[in-house]
Amino acid sequence: MNDEFARSEYCPLTTDHCPLISVNLSDLLQDVLSSTTGPLMGSFRPEVVISITILVILLQRTFLPAWKLGAFYLMLLGLGTAFYFVVPWHGTMEGMKSPPPFTGMLVADSFSVGLRTLLYLFTLLLIPFTQISGVPKREDAAEFYVLVLGALLGMSLMVAANHLIVVLVGMEMASLPCYVLAGWQRNRRFGSEAALKYAVFGAGAAGVMLFGMSLLAGALGSAHLPTMASKLIALFELFPQERSAVVATSGLLMLGGLMLFVGIGFKLAAFPFHFWAPDAFEGASAEVGAFISVASKIAALGLLVRLALAFSAVPDPGALEKLAPAREYLVILISTLAAITCTFGNLAAYGQTNMKRLLAYSTIAHAGYMMMAVAAAVAVAGNADRSGAEEAIASLVVYAGIYLFMNLAAFAGVAFLRNVLGSEDLHEYAGLVRRSPGFTVCMALVMFSLLGLPPLAGFTAKFAVFKALYETGKSPIHALLAIGVLNTVLSLFYYLRVVKVMVIDPEPADRTAPEIPLRSAAGGYFFLLASFMLLLFFFSGGVANWARRAVESLLM
């Protein structure tokens, strides 16, 4: 509690709240140094390792160009080390509380640890996949991996952001490498189109978001999230007396919040900021698609949680009540967009014939389910008992952790099939079960997991979120639950169609493509991922416990 109080008061950019401004320069420097070097050696060691890895890979490319697999091994080594440092092996995810890391620009709580673990784990799984599927080619691997690592660094900042500047920097660091990755296949026309579309949309969204940030920071006089929250409370306290002023500022804040959401919505591919997604996914290679659809979505959700909870849940119970208008606004905003995103994604996926476009809409729908959990958390964030909000965020972490495996597996399946079939069109998959039965069964497991049928992991994810939605006990969130449940039924058709085409449709007579046995590298990798669909379901308890630990210090 005391630490929290200190953190919210500790704000480098505002003068009136900051006790440090009165001390002399050397003390200030001393303090900045200690709050910077401490976390660099502690909670943020993984990011330091990643930065070093980027440098080493680039140097290796310059000085040892003959070592073709160098980038791959260095990448594995660097990521593995970073993963080792980020995972809380001792069971507790207690991050660094005091002094606030980087003068309060970042937070190092259990939530950032949990989400960064997911991000690093995902990238660690992605690297062997890129090596097996052959995108990038060996000579390009160094650049590809450096871009992935750079984006990962930005995503780590996003989930740990505590200041609007960090939000912006993190988002841009995460986005820019993704634009380049989307256009990785230089010689394909669609690749360039994908990259251009993604970059133009991204730039527009970033501009709007920046404008929104300036409105928020200007109206509240700070860009430090906890300080902004306390300013907001102070503003609401004025309400009955200075009605018109409060209303005017609130309008400005609502507009700013909406514009800020444009940026996050773009990263999440939430409706109506999703237009880039199908084209970018279709043009980009499946490997990049996996990275953009999983890593960048998890990071954006983490950021959404940070921003939403910053203005709806403050540690002080007395102040909590005063934030009710902010919560109301956020619940309406997030739940409406979640409902539309989910429904739109599922409906639009119907007509798709290209697997990557289909998966693009499927990821849009999944982002909708995950946003529902955030809406639920905000809706109950005002309760004195914090377990409701914690439970909702924990369900989001469960969903994100399982979605990571499901979506990676789906894109991996598409990539491996592209390598043998030379196509990503669904009708080319007809009758694959005859030639590659094992591979097809794995693909069916992944599709049914995405649909959310037991006994597969996707059901655990959906169950966790639906459970959290019901638990809120609020009727708007119950309406979300109804929409989520309906969407599960809606999504049946297109996931099932993929399986139907692969299993029931007759094989074309002129197919010459070789089979994918499970004993090959591709088959084995895919089998491993698909078996996680079953394992994560049977060990749901472990996943749930882990997620609970990941949120234990989020709201403290």
Next chain:
Amino acid sequence: MSDFLTTLLSSVIFLPALGALLLCIVPIRSDRFIKQFSLAVTAVVFAITLWMAWPASSANEPGRFALGMANMQSMVLHEWIPSWNIYYFLGIDGISFPLALLTSFLSVLAMGASWPIAKHVKGYCVLFLLLETGMLGVFMSLDFFLFYVFWEVMLLPMYFLIGIWGGPRREYAAIKFFLFTLVGSVLLLVAMLMLYFNSDLRLLGPQQLADCRVVETKDAPEVQNILKDAKPVHTFNILALAEMGQAERSPFAQALWLGKSVSWWAFLFMFIGFVIKLPAVPVHTWLPEAHVEAPTPISMILAGVLLKMGGYGVLRFCYPICPDAAYELAWLVCGIGTLSMVYGAFAALAQKDFKRLVAYSSVSHMGYVLLGIGAWSAYAGNNYNADYWMWGMNGAMFQMIAHGLSSAGMFFLVGVIYDRVHHRNLDQFGGLFAKMPLYSGISVGIFFAALGLPGLCGFIGEVFVVLGCWSYSTALAVLAASVVVLTAGYILWTIQRVYLGAEYKGPHGDAITPITFRETAIAVPLLALAVVFGVYPKAMFDYMSPSIDKTVNALADWTRGHEKQKSPGDIIIGGVTPRIIIQEEEEEKLNPMMNDE
């Protein structure tokens, strides 16, 4: 002992899945061997369940089904997902065990009926075995979450079994089946969440907690932990949910949406979910499609086992957990039941396709199950006498088993003739008695069992249901009884069109050969059981009656308490009450106006 029971019940459920896994791993090329292996697996499972059913020689033999015991027995409880209060909780009683036995028995016969399957035999057998695991799991699980998982596990194998090995319109039929069942499942999921979050174990006493296996014994230290917990302790335990649902101050009685209680909504959602599976009019439309397109053995399983899950669900979940909603909506249950009976019978009369006729006869026969369960004949007028309702409920349960035997038999017999002549057009049959005497004899026997001829199994269930219903609603009972005439109409007409007549004039007349030994071996046990249960129904009532009577008695007691609670004024003041109510209403009308002023 607990370890032994865990192994026993788990092996019943998971042996088929294990067999499926073995089939996947071991590279076997011989289709014949794969079928033999699968048949052996189903036979072993049947042998285990039969061993469990055999009357015990000594009083207390673990694993054996104790006759005359109404409570849950052979219970097995292990932690599965402790952070969500989910347990691996299995057990059997007189309601679930006969159905589990029916499942394992029909699985053996259906596997035997799968011999003509020639396409992708390995895939077929793997899916078939997975389906069996799902079915047995549904009947044995006592944790709502676990039940739901098994319920869904059946979906995928069924989809593929219809979609790959089915008839010409198999894809349409398979997706329709999938869609209908999934809609039911998600409603079930919502109901499950509603019941879980409104449940509170603190409302139960130590003895009840021990009975429901929430704790080991009533003196266990966990009892005090639960009772003294500051927050509500939620549970997925079906037995505990039922105890809470029937408690005087049920936690499910509070209002949820649109002024209706949790119990009301949960009942409605679960009822729709189960009734889709049953199936009842108007959500039965998937059934004729699925039955007509499915291969013969899968039709047998579908009609023999899957439909029973709907009835089992209503009996195990809807009524014990949400009695107040069931009481309020008894008219709906009975109405839908009767509607299904009448509609199904008329639809069957109109069919030209042999298999479609049998499918509609299933809709009609399963209507009896709903009517038997729903006829709530314990009310104030007969001093909450539970006897009639017991008849109805026992009849419903008996009807489920009887229909499981007769409908599986009918589908098999249709399959036998279809394998020879490759059509099912009722107008093109005739004269089969001359060419296939044994087959025709068995067929007539099984069709008469479905008709409800006295001395065969169908009669007992129907007559008990109609008798039970009489005291609830004479009109419905008369209607239900008169459906028998329709049933006789379509069955006799079918027998006349298919088996009688001078000679067979349809296509492929040369292919008609007498029934083989394998086919006889599948059909004769079904006919034999139909006769045994028709002549000596006690053989089955011994197993199920204690549990059903207990359920009905508990619900009748609940009704008594519920009625008294609802209208204490009637009993004490009598005729004075209505005036007081009117006065209060008038005051309420006046109040808002006064506030406005």
